[in-house]
Amino acid sequence: MEGTATFNPEIIRAKNLVKIYATGVTGLNGLNLSISRGEMVGILGASGSGKTTFFRLLNGSITPTRGELFVLGKRLGRLPYKSLQKLRSRMALVYQNHNIIPGLTVAQNVLMGRLGKVSLLRAVRMALLQTNKELEDIHHVLDQLGLADKMFHLATDLSGGQQQRVAIARALFSDAEIILADEPIASVDYKTAETVLTLLKNLNRDKQTTIIMNLHQQDFALNFCPRVVVLDKGNLVYDGPPENWICGGRKNIVSGK
Numbered sequence: 001m002e003g004t005a006t007f008n009p010e011i012i013r014a015k016n017l018v019k020i021y022a023t024g025v026t027g028l029n030g031l032n033l034s035i036s037r038g039e040m041v042g043i044l045g046a047s048g049s050g051k052t053t054f055f056r057l058l059n060g061s062i063t064p065t066r067g068e069l070f071v072l073g074k075r076l077g078r079l080p081y082k083s084l085q086k087l088r089s090r091m092a093l094v095y096q097n098h099n100i101i102p103g104l105t106v107a108q109n110v111l112m113g114r115l116g117k118v119s120l121l122r123a124v125r126m127a128l129l130q131t132n133k134e135l136e137d138i139h140h141v142l143d144q145l146g147l148a149d150k151m152f153h154l155a156t157d158l159s160g161g162q163q164q165r166v167a168i169a170r171a172l173f174s175d176a177e178i179i180l181a182d183e184p185i186a187s188v189d190y191k192t193a194e195t196v197l198t199l200l201k202n203l204n205r206d207k208q209t210t211i212i213m214n215l216h217q218q219d220f221a222l223n224f225c226p227r228v229v230v231l232d233k234g235n236l237v238y239d240g241p242p243e244n245w246i247c248g249g250r251k252n253i254v255s256g257k
């Protein structure tokens with residue numbers, strides 16, 4: 001681990017965390033994990049290893065079957081709805097389906113990240129009334145992601161990769177304490193992937209935002225994440241610096257592209 005992360009308070013703690021779906025399939029099988037404020041952690045693992053299950057547990061969209069999960073000091077699974085909403089307002093989510101809000105422009109979608117602390121209806125109203133200063137800030141974020149010219153387009157008119165960048169812009173703009181990014185570079189080209197990860201890393205460095213991302217491209221994890229957690233069939237099989245992840249006597253971090 002790098003920098004001050006080691007000395008920072010624990011922000012996420014999973015203790016014997018188990019998720020068994022209604023179908024009887026095990027998503028996570030007794031995960032023990034602690035993440036401190038200001039860390040940038042890559043979650044790796046083959047398809048079906050439990051990465052998305054962990055993300056969905058972290059944002060409270062599913063509940064643990066057994067064990068404990070604490071996020072920002074709150075125990076998930078038993079939180080009243082209002083407390084869960086409040087907790088979620090401190091996290092930004094970048095999901096595989098991009099969470100684009102239909103009927104809003106790209107700029108308004110980005111602004112919604114910062115308005116996450118109010119009700120959705122109020123946030124939509126406020127997003128319609130954004131100020132010049134906000135527009136300037138949004139333009140700056142979008143420009144970094146190569147989307148400045150799409151600022152006033154309807155977000156749903158954009159391609160999948162462009163919508164993914166809108167979701168990233170929203171997270172970057174959100175002031176969240178934790179960013180949960182489920183495959184944030186899945187639908188973008190290599191150069192854009194580097195830009196996205198650099199922007200996330202800069203945010204992590206400058207604001208101590210905790211970033212947890214699920215990555216398929218392991219070479220990116222090697223370059224951008226001081227710590228990786230590797231899951232296999234719901235079990236944690238490695239937790240440490242990416243360069244030390246050795247599997248079967250062979251370095252298991254490979255060049256993705």
Ligand SMILES: Nc1ncnc2c1ncn2[C@@H]1O[C@H](COP(=O)(O)OP(=O)(O)OP(=O)(O)O)[C@@H](O)[C@H]1O
Pocket residue numbers: 021022023025026027045046047048049050051052053054
């Ligand atoms: N809603 C669900 N109902 C039943 N089983 C599920 C559900 N969601 C996931 N699973 C199962 O839980 C296991 C872990 O799935 P999960 O989606 O967490 O994997 P993943 O590592 O994110 O995979 P991928 O990289 O393909 O997204 C898999 O066996 C999957 O089939």
